[in-house]
Amino acid sequence: MHGSTPGHGVSRRAAEPPGHLSAWPFVVWFGIVAMLADVVYEGARSITGPLLAHLGASALVVGVITGVGEASALVLRLVTGPLADRTGRFWAWTIAGYVITVVSVPPLGLTSVLWVACALVIGERVGKAVRQPAKDTLLSHAAAVTGRGRGFAVHEALDQVGALAGPLAVAGVLAATGNDYGPALLTLAVPGALALILVVWLRVRVPHPARYEPGATTEPTAGKMPRPAQITAGVARLPGTFWVYAGFTGLTMTGFATFGVLSFHLVRAGLLPASAVPVLYAAAMVVDAMAAIATGWAYDRYGARVLVVLPVAAAFVPALAFSAMVGVAVVGVLVWGAALGIQESTLKATVADLIEPGRRATAYGVFAAVVGVAAAAGGALAGWLYETSIPLLVAVTVALQLVALGVLVTTLRRARASRRTR
Template sequence: MSSFGQPAQAEQATAARRRNRFGPMGFVLSFGVVSMLADVVYEGARAITGPYLATLGASAVMVGFITGVGEAVALVLRLGTGPLADRTRKYWPLTIAGYAMTAVAVPLLALAGSLWQASALVITERFGKAVRTPARDTMLSHAGATLGRGRAFAIHEALDQSGALVGPLLVSLMIAVSGYQLGFGVLAIPGALAIAAVVLLRRFVPAPERFDAGLAGNGELANAAAHVTVPAAPAVRTPLPARFWWYSGFTAVSMFGFSTFGVISHHLEVEKVLAPALIPVTYAVSMGAAALAALASGALYDRIGLRGLLVALPLTAAVPFLSFSDSPALVWAGAAVWGAALGIHESTLRAAVADLVPAARRGTGYGIFTAVYGLAWLAGSTIIGALYASSPAGLAVFTIATQVAALLVFIPLLRSGAGRPAASA
């Protein structure tokens, strides 16, 4: 046996002897609480990143670039962290380390005295997301084998987004009381709680990979499983299927026309459309809409497959006409529409990857997929920032054109059968 196979087999045999105290649903719900606390931290910060960078002298193009780089770091670096999770099977250590980076970087924004310092912390926080997400999503996908992957990821996303609703509201209150520094500083509290929660969850569910075999770790089934040796991952990796690559291309084209909230919030700040304390409230509205859309699209995915994702395209196309308006009423509507589109992307897209790639390469699949996703979002957000500054009409045309192109790219997926729901593996 190869030197790679021996430690992998030993690690998996040790995991098989450990007892999961939660079943799949308990695991998903508990991880949702962890993500909810973490979302209070980083979504609270993202709600005011655009205006905060503007106070440090950033232009709309600069905000689009910085926030785009942040999203790209969070997504593209999973090219490395995804295969790392597959190769080492250290899902829990990677997950905990990623949450720790976020919990530390965000409160430090309160002490940033220059644009470059703030930018570095924004990007560091996103790097934490790159470290944890492939490992976390792989663990969630195991629970989804029993629950239905659309359902598992939708439940997790809905709980996750509830934190994204609370965080901006908390930050809004702190800004109204004292300003941006207190808004960032107060986020140290939910950050510490998130770290404590994920460490505790690891103790209760040390081996989530056993959910794939229906071994939740309770009763007679768990006792029998204690003597099972899980076979090592094969040394030869199977190639990722063509449908996965085509699906990644569709996602990239659709995200190419999707603005980051940083550019939207920059618009609200510099044009004085809303008071500074209300800007994070619009983000809270977005996150509430994202949670509802995630639940709906997750259920739709389990019924009809990827075709349910198409509703995100017209929502994205409507964003320039709403979110970049000078009308407060349209801006509030735009917040809900932008959030709904994001919720569909962040729940259904993640669920689909697990059904499109072999189980042994899930971490790698998530890493590649989100890298493509992130590069497209970086390029698109930079272009959107530039068009916002030079040609609002061009911004609308660009967004609509990208969504039409995404629809055309999606058609071969339907013909190949990838648009149909897949059975849980």
């Protein structure tokens, strides 16, 4: 699963013409865009559970909506990924996605109707679906120079600075206003506007990031709009190793609760006040960034076998996070943050190494769709089992993660055996 790749042994010199950013500055500036956007949507996500509960939602509704939101952010990439590859308009898709996210969050603070809030939560996630395959493809070109694991890890670390700042800002406003969600969410419009300005500037500065990577291209693969048959054909051409890897990821995500359900438990069980939940979420984002950097560097050195830590960490989350003791529950949320950091960085780096540039946005779209279906199932499953039996929730999660671990270990062994026979 980790053979000869652009991150291993190729020239580290960027191919951009003079006057454009070299690879590392591009990664950093792109990370700053993501950081500002994260202030917006992670600030909102940090209080999604308590906000929906305030509007009358049950644990099951919170689990379903947050799960469907994650599915929207992921499954829709099955369409947006091939569209990005076919049109070659990676920057246009990236910018459009950021616009959708930025305009979806502030109105959350103004609504008092549950279904409207649910629609906005899902809408924000749709924005991520629109931009992410194109964005990951643009980033992957620069990461060919910096090293796949390192490039994605640094981007994720910067991303998580926003995921720290957003929840803390929301927590501060909630504390100052007596848990008034309106002002807390409206303040997120400012970093959203800054993110849009910066991503447009970056697009002007580096119009063709594919030039970082030898052999890559931003030219459309065929026409402007792919037909369903074209999308299906592109998906069918993805290699078998990719599908096994996607299967492992889907299994581990099915046994991974959303933060909406975790935060619902923290408030409902009386472990934390609503204003403290974003602070804990911010702490989880710090752990997320640390895990992303650590596993990203380890991935470049040791390959995909570092991913064995993901199902192991995920298996511990429900046993800890759904505890009736505040200290244990807090540790569980921090472990959840570590698992999330691995998902958001190293899992993506592996996809880039499995797929050549011409089909990479399609692969990211398919991969995200698999993860999205699993996330939706996992959110609904966690919400239902939480209301049924927490011990059963723990047992089911551990079982799923053990199966996922078995699939990964088997796949890694087959990959090693394949390399020996070459």
